[in-house]
Amino acid sequence: MSAWLRLFMPRRIGWLTGAGTVGCCLVLAAAVLGPSLAPHPVQLVHMLENVDPPKQPPSLTHPFGTDWHGLDVFSKVLWGARYSLTVGLASTAVSMLIGLFVGLTSGYFGGFYDGLWMRLVDVVLAFPSLLLAILIAASLEPGLLTIFLALSMVSWAQIARLIRSLVLSLREQEFVVAAVALGASHCRVILAHILPNLLPTLVVIFSTRIGVMILSEASLNFLGLGAPSEAPSWGVMVFFGMDHFNEAAWCSVFPATAIALTVFSFNLVGDGVRDALDPRLKDAA
Amino acid sequence: MIIYSIRRVAGLVPILLGVLLVTFLLMQAIPGNPIDRLVGQAATADERARLRHNLGLDRPLAVQFGIYLSNLARGDLGQSFASREDVGREMLSRLPNTVRLGVYAMVIASLLGVLGGVVSAVWAGGAPDHLVRVLSVFGLSTPIFWFGLLLMLLFARCLEWLPPSGDGQSTFSLILLPGLGFKNGWPHLDFSGFAYLVLPALTLGVRPAAFISRVMRSQMLEVLSSDFIRTARAKGLSEWAVVFRHALANAMIPVVTLIGVDLGSLLAGSVITETVFSYRGLGMYTLEGIKNREYPIVLGTVLLTSVMFVLANLAVDLACAWLDPRLRVEGRS
Numbered sequence: 001m002s003a004w005l006r007l008f009m010p011r012r013i014g015w016l017t018g019a020g021t022v023g024c025c026l027v028l029a030a031a032v033l034g035p036s037l038a039p040h041p042v043q044l045v046h047m048l049e050n051v052d053p054p055k056q057p058p059s060l061t062h063p064f065g066t067d068w069h070g071l072d073v074f075s076k077v078l079w080g081a082r083y084s085l086t087v088g089l090a091s092t093a094v095s096m097l098i099g100l101f102v103g104l105t106s107g108y109f110g111g112f113y114d115g116l117w118m119r120l121v122d123v124v125l126a127f128p129s130l131l132l133a134i135l136i137a138a139s140l141e142p143g144l145l146t147i148f149l150a151l152s153m154v155s156w157a158q159i160a161r162l163i164r165s166l167v168l169s170l171r172e173q174e175f176v177v178a179a180v181a182l183g184a185s186h187c188r189v190i191l192a193h194i195l196p197n198l199l200p201t202l203v204v205i206f207s208t209r210i211g212v213m214i215l216s217e218a219s220l221n222f223l224g225l226g227a228p229s230e231a232p233s234w235g236v237m238v239f240f241g242m243d244h245f246n247e248a249a250w251c252s253v254f255p256a257t258a259i260a261l262t263v264f265s266f267n268l269v270g271d272g273v274r275d276a277l278d279p280r281l282k283d284a285a
Numbered sequence: 286m287i288i289y290s291i292r293r294v295a296g297l298v299p300i301l302l303g304v305l306l307v308t309f310l311l312m313q314a315i316p317g318n319p320i321d322r323l324v325g326q327a328a329t330a331d332e333r334a335r336l337r338h339n340l341g342l343d344r345p346l347a348v349q350f351g352i353y354l355s356n357l358a359r360g361d362l363g364q365s366f367a368s369r370e371d372v373g374r375e376m377l378s379r380l381p382n383t384v385r386l387g388v389y390a391m392v393i394a395s396l397l398g399v400l401g402g403v404v405s406a407v408w409a410g411g412a413p414d415h416l417v418r419v420l421s422v423f424g425l426s427t428p429i430f431w432f433g434l435l436l437m438l439l440f441a442r443c444l445e446w447l448p449p450s451g452d453g454q455s456t457f458s459l460i461l462l463p464g465l466g467f468k469n470g471w472p473h474l475d476f477s478g479f480a481y482l483v484l485p486a487l488t489l490g491v492r493p494a495a496f497i498s499r500v501m502r503s504q505m506l507e508v509l510s511s512d513f514i515r516t517a518r519a520k521g522l523s524e525w526a527v528v529f530r531h532a533l534a535n536a537m538i539p540v541v542t543l544i545g546v547d548l549g550s551l552l553a554g555s556v557i558t559e560t561v562f563s564y565r566g567l568g569m570y571t572l573e574g575i576k577n578r579e580y581p582i583v584l585g586t587v588l589l590t591s592v593m594f595v596l597a598n599l600a601v602d603l604a605c606a607w608l609d610p611r612l613r614v615e616g617r618s
Contacts, residue, residue, distance in 0.1 A: 016419070123303035126591050128552055131571070135587070138575045139314035215428055219557055222430045223572065238431065245434070246442075256431040263426035271422065 020268025027262045030081035040072035055248040065250040067241070073251060077258050079232035084262065087144065088214040091151035092206060098156035100202070103163025108171060108190055117160070124157035133216060137225040144233075147217050147226040155213070159205060166201060170194050200277040208270035211263040218259045234259045290603055297595055301588070305357075308587045309350050312580050340366055353584065363581030372585045376567065380589070383566035386558070387551045389482055390489035395544055397494040399537075402501020407528055409506060417498060424495030429554060433488040433561035440484060447480050449562075481564070489558045493547045500543055504536035511535075545601035552590050 030037075040062070056066040064073035102121070106114040124132065136150040170176060171194070179193050220226045221235025228236075234255040241252030320333050320342070337343045341352065356363060362373040405417040441449035508514065509532050517531045518524075556568035563569070567586055574582030 016415075016422075119299070119303070122300045123307060126300050126304050126595050127307075127587070128554075128590060128594050130554065130556065131587060131590060134556065134572070134575065135308060135311045135583070139311040211426060215426070218428050219430065222428070223557065223560065235428075238428075238434075242434070245438075249438070252434070256428065256434070260423070260427045260431060263428075264423055267422050267426050 014272065016268050017272025020265045020272065023261060023265025024269055027081050027085065027265065030078050031085040032082075034078035034081050037078060040075045055244065055251075057248075058250055064254040065248065067237075067251045068244050068248065073237075073254055076232045076237060077234070077254055080234040080237065080255060080258065081262070083144070083227075083231065083233045084214050084217060084235075084259070087148050087151070087217045088210050088266075091148050091155070091217075092209045092213050094148075094152040095155040096159055096202065096206060096209070098152065099159025100163055100198075102156065102160035104167055104190055104194065104198075106160070107164035107167030108186070108194065114164075118164075121157045121161055124154070125161070127154075129154045130216065130219065133220060134223065134225060137220050142226060142228060144227060144231070147220050150220065151213055151216055155209065159209075162201075162205070163198060166198060167194060170197055204270075204274045204277050207266070207273040211266040211270060214259065214266065215263050286607060289606060293599055293602065297599065300595065301592065304591045305354070305584060305588060306350070308584055309346075309353070309580070312578070312583055313346065353581075357588075362585040365582055366579055367577065372581045375582075376570065376585055376589060379565060379567050379570055382564065383552065383555055383559070383568060385482065386485055386489060386555055386564065386566060387548060389486035390551055391493065391544060391548050393486055393490035394493035394497055394547070397490070398497025399501050399533075399540065401494070401498035402536075402540075403505055403528065403533065405498065405502040406505030406509060409502075414502075417502070421495040421498045424491045427491070429488060429492065429557045430561050432491055433484070433558060436484045436488060437562070447483055449484075481562075485558050485562045485564050488561070489551060489554055492554065493544075493551065496547065497540060497543060501536065501540050504539055505532060508532045508536045542601050542605060545597055545604070548597050552593055 055068060056062055056070075058065040062072050062074060064077060067073055067076070102117050106117040127135075133150040133154045136153055137146050140146040140149065176189060176193050179189050184193070217226070217233075218235035218238070221233050222239045224239055226235065227233045237255035238252040238259075241248070241255070244251055320336055320340075334343075341349060344352075353363065360373070362371075362376070364371055365375070401417045401421065405414045408414050437449050440447045509528075514527060514532055517527045522531075552567070555566060556572055558564065559566045559568040560572060567590065570582060571586040571590070573579075574586060
């Protein structure tokens with residue numbers, strides 16, 4: 001049975017993966033529809049005429065209460081889904097593209113080219129990843145783009161190394177040797193023969209990395225290195241909510257719970273995908 | 286084995302030089318400059334130029350980096366721009382705090398993780414297994430800072446059992462044991478510092494605990510289905526003896542590797558934990574350095590963290606190579 005078919009076999013999907021999938025769908029819906037569903041404005045500009053009292057506890061009008069500006073926390077959390085998912089998905093995708101390119105080419109061509117890339121990978125991996133992300137985030141202007149760049153630049157190295165090790169063994173397989181013997185170009189061998197064999201692994205990496213990325217995004221924002229204070233990012237909301245923790249805990253409780261539940265859902269789905277597609281990676285992810 | 290070790294250690298030098306270079310260049314790119322932080326916007330151009338010259342910031346980047354390296358070779362990590370404190374000395378005074386935090390977090394993580402993994406594997410498919418698995422995914426999903434805040438809220442604010450923040454720096458010395466320190470040169474028992482360690486260590490330990498329990502579970506499942514376990518059961522051993530005397534020891538090998546590797550990454554996690562608990566360690570020092578654009582502090586702490594990180598990985602690799610000679614041969618090709 002092909003790996004793809006196994007993924008969609010209903011009996012393979014446990015209730016945990018199912019729950020994760022529902023959670024992911026909810027977050028996706030919030031990210032897409034959130035801004036139009038949000039019952040209250042989330043920017044101070046709109047607030048001049050219609051100011052709600054700040055630090056109101058959760059009520060029917062404001063299910064998650066209001067923050068220190070009087071902004072509705074529920075609306076901000078809905079907006080935050082878009083922010084976190086954008087950063088999480090984009091940085092995962094970009095780091096995977098870089099990692100895939102480096103891993104494919106250096107594993108396939110080997111030699112000096114491979115050596116050069118792998119030394120760079122060694123240097124990147126010698127940093128504890130969060131520390132490097134903090135350094136990169138600090139060296140750029142704070143904002144959404146900065147967080148995205150910092151996360152992408154940190155996490156490609158691990159992916160490149162994993163892909164390279166797979167390519168090294170694929171390169172020696174008979175079907176690749178046969179393709180080369182038939183006169184296929186390097187480009188064709190890489191794209192038509194090696195890449196398709198990496199796809200299940202790539203899907204596994206993608207699904208297990210998203211949660212890590214969302215968590216790192218929240219951490220960078222929590223350290224005050226990312227978005228400005230008014231940005232509707234969950235990490236930023238927790239960071240600034242801490243100043244008002246004693247009198248208005250809901251300002252940080254709800255966004256933090258949103259982070260935890262989102263990452264939880266993505267991790268559950270990631271685990272399910274990994275078990276279905278590539279059980280060998282069980283310990284590696 | 287000796288040649289393998291020497292080769293591995295020699296390979297670290299260019300990597301660490303690369304780490305320093307990358308850090309140095311990134312620090313240069315940080316917006317704003319240290320002179321502004323020191324004298325403010327009001328200072329005259331003349332004062333700025335003089336300060337810039339005194340701090341050596343007017344030289345070309347390559348020269349600045351060269352001077353830093355040559356000082357480093359002599360064990361001099363430079364001084365803080367603002368307070369003129371010796372960075373090396375400050376780091377040394379904070380290092381024990383961070384190491385202590387990391388070690389205790391790892392002890393908590395290993396205990397919880399191994400126990401969780403064993404319970405999960407022994408009752409595989411049952412309620413305890415599901416519970417441990419959900420808890421471990423949750424442990425991996427909860428932001429460290431959030432878990433820290435919740436612990437602080439519960440144990441420090443509501444129950445008032447433990448201090449909310451700080452490091453209780455009193456009689457702690459380089460000794461890792463809580464309670465045992467030196468006072469006026471004499472060994473001295475004092476448990477006041479221990480209370481400050483509980484919440485940060487628990488916070489820092491949650492993620493590795495979740496990770497260890499997952500690996501432990503899959504290892505135990507594999508070992509429990511092997512022939513020697515069947516033999517042990519056939520001999521009539523109790524299930525307790527089978528699990529703890531026969532299976533556990535064999536399942537532990539990859540887990541020990543993981544514990545070693547994780548110890549390095551805990552150092553990075555300590556940045557957040559130390560910030561949450563205002564714990565006076567290396568992580569907080571790094572962040573202060575980055576925010577104030579103090580190049581010497583950032584270079585020093587990043588170098589030290591990376592050295593410890595790389596050494597932890599190296600130690601694990603060497604231990605594996607020692608246990609499994611095949612790895613030495615593979616490493617050579």
